[in-house]
Amino acid sequence: MTTTTADTAVTTESAVTAEGVDTAEQPTLQRFQPTDLDAAPEVNALLERLGLGRLDQDGLASFGGRNDNWAGRTSGGRQVFVKTVARAAEGGSPQLDRALAFEHLAAHRPAGSPLRTPGHLGSDRTAAVGVYVLLPGARSGSELALDDAFDEELCREAGRAVGALHALPADRAEQPEPVTEDAPLPPMPWLEALPWSTVQERSMGQIAAWRLVQDDDQVIAALHALRAAERAAPHAPVHCDLRFDQFLRHDGKLYLCDWEEFRLADPARDVGAFAGEWLFHATYAVFAPGAGQEEGPAAGFGLDHAEIIERGAASLRRHTPRITAFWQGYLEQLALEGRAPDAGLAERAAGFAGWHMFDRLLATAELHATLNPVARAAAGIGRTLLLNPSGSVATIGLAQPSGSSR
Numbered sequence: 001m002t003t004t005t006a007d008t009a010v011t012t013e014s015a016v017t018a019e020g021v022d023t024a025e026q027p028t029l030q031r032f033q034p035t036d037l038d039a040a041p042e043v044n045a046l047l048e049r050l051g052l053g054r055l056d057q058d059g060l061a062s063f064g065g066r067n068d069n070w071a072g073r074t075s076g077g078r079q080v081f082v083k084t085v086a087r088a089a090e091g092g093s094p095q096l097d098r099a100l101a102f103e104h105l106a107a108h109r110p111a112g113s114p115l116r117t118p119g120h121l122g123s124d125r126t127a128a129v130g131v132y133v134l135l136p137g138a139r140s141g142s143e144l145a146l147d148d149a150f151d152e153e154l155c156r157e158a159g160r161a162v163g164a165l166h167a168l169p170a171d172r173a174e175q176p177e178p179v180t181e182d183a184p185l186p187p188m189p190w191l192e193a194l195p196w197s198t199v200q201e202r203s204m205g206q207i208a209a210w211r212l213v214q215d216d217d218q219v220i221a222a223l224h225a226l227r228a229a230e231r232a233a234p235h236a237p238v239h240c241d242l243r244f245d246q247f248l249r250h251d252g253k254l255y256l257c258d259w260e261e262f263r264l265a266d267p268a269r270d271v272g273a274f275a276g277e278w279l280f281h282a283t284y285a286v287f288a289p290g291a292g293q294e295e296g297p298a299a300g301f302g303l304d305h306a307e308i309i310e311r312g313a314a315s316l317r318r319h320t321p322r323i324t325a326f327w328q329g330y331l332e333q334l335a336l337e338g339r340a341p342d343a344g345l346a347e348r349a350a351g352f353a354g355w356h357m358f359d360r361l362l363a364t365a366e367l368h369a370t371l372n373p374v375a376r377a378a379a380g381i382g383r384t385l386l387l388n389p390s391g392s393v394a395t396i397g398l399a400q401p402s403g404s405s406r
């Protein structure tokens with residue numbers, strides 16, 4: 001969850017999308033060279049079994065992500081998105097099983113549900129391959145955020161989608177049942193010390209980022225308390241890996257993909273992750289070159305701490321209305337379904353948003369030899385949220401709307 005690796009080089013190109021976005025400003029598109037299909041014969045084998053024809057390497061695209069994926073038109077004329085996920089040593093794939101559990105539950109969505117997902121066409125559980133309807137010309141939420149196009153209305157729509165997800169009937173008796181095991185992060189034993197095997201694989205920047213957590217007894221205690229609160233909270237069907245790049249905008253509608261972490265868990269995880277994405281974006285975006293900034297050194301080098309904090313705070317104020325829009329959409333959708341959030345949800349979400357800052361920091365630190373000043377500022381915000389979640393709820397835009405009964 002923390003790392004995003006690709007065998008192929010990142011080619012963040014500017015190109016015109018099939019969606020026909022205005023050409024004055026070239027939109028951000030993250031596209032990769034797909035892995036050779038000859039090395040993954042299970043892909044075409046499954047497509048043929050599904051009666052969809054075969055994919056040809058020519059003209060295929062791949063999108064960023066942890067797993068290999070291929071997007072293109074089959075010889076049968078079907079536009080598909082195919083992905084392979086990790087296989088367990090003993091065969092099968094818990095990741096794919098979780099995604100299938102979601103598909104199973106999602107089949108009960110009412111028509112017109114704001115929870116939209118790319119249609120699932122079929123999977124091979126042994127080979128750990130899934131085939132979905134391609135949303136041609138779709139842009140991911142992370143691309144939209146980089147272009148400042150993930151606006152309040154889209155955030156509200158995201159909130160509705162996540163509200164509809166959390167309101168799905170989790171108690172259905174049919175198989176396969178959603179997984180109930182603990183969500184994977186934070187890896188609590190790592191808070192004490194990194195296992196030696198992982199130290200060897202990590203960059204100096206990541207080790208420095210982990211030390212920020214490990215040397216901070218208050219952060220560790222807060223993470224343990226958050227885990228305990230999560231266990232005691234009412235659980236619901238939860239995405240559990242809700243980052244910007246799991247959202248897709250296609251034909252003006254929002255879709256949610258990548259269900260391999262799906263399980264019954266604390267709904268505050270999803271709310272907190274979405275808020276944390278914006279907080280991290282807000283802290284990073286102000287210093288990223290080319291992200292709408294007229295000036296300013298990349299990653300905050302050359303700025304003094306006070307300047308970083310001031311610019312960061314201004315950026316946070318600009319972005320929190322989007323978290324509020326998400327939260328309003330979320331509450332509206334729950335209310336439509338006759339539900340209300342449990343009393344502690346917003347506070348736990350603030351804690352998870354704090355953890356999310358560390359999580360993203362650990363992921364981005366992978367590429368660096370040192371921790372840059374902006375990374376440290378992001379960690380500082382994460383720390384504040386973790387140590388004082390109840391005092392942070394309103395600041396990050398998760399307050400109960402006035403006039404609400406709770």
Ligand SMILES: Nc1ncnc2c1ncn2[C@@H]1O[C@H](COP(=O)(O)OP(=O)(O)O)[C@@H](O)[C@H]1O
Nearest residue numbers: 063065066067081118133134135140245257258
């Ligand atoms: N059906 C689809 N149509 C178009 N693009 C998709 C589709 N599904 C996923 N994507 C894009 O591909 C990216 C990677 O897919 P995802 O399922 O998130 O894989 P990973 O597990 O590798 O993160 C997503 O971030 C999204 O931008």
Ligand SMILES: [Mg+2]
Nearest residue numbers: 065245246258
């Ligand atoms: Mg993904």
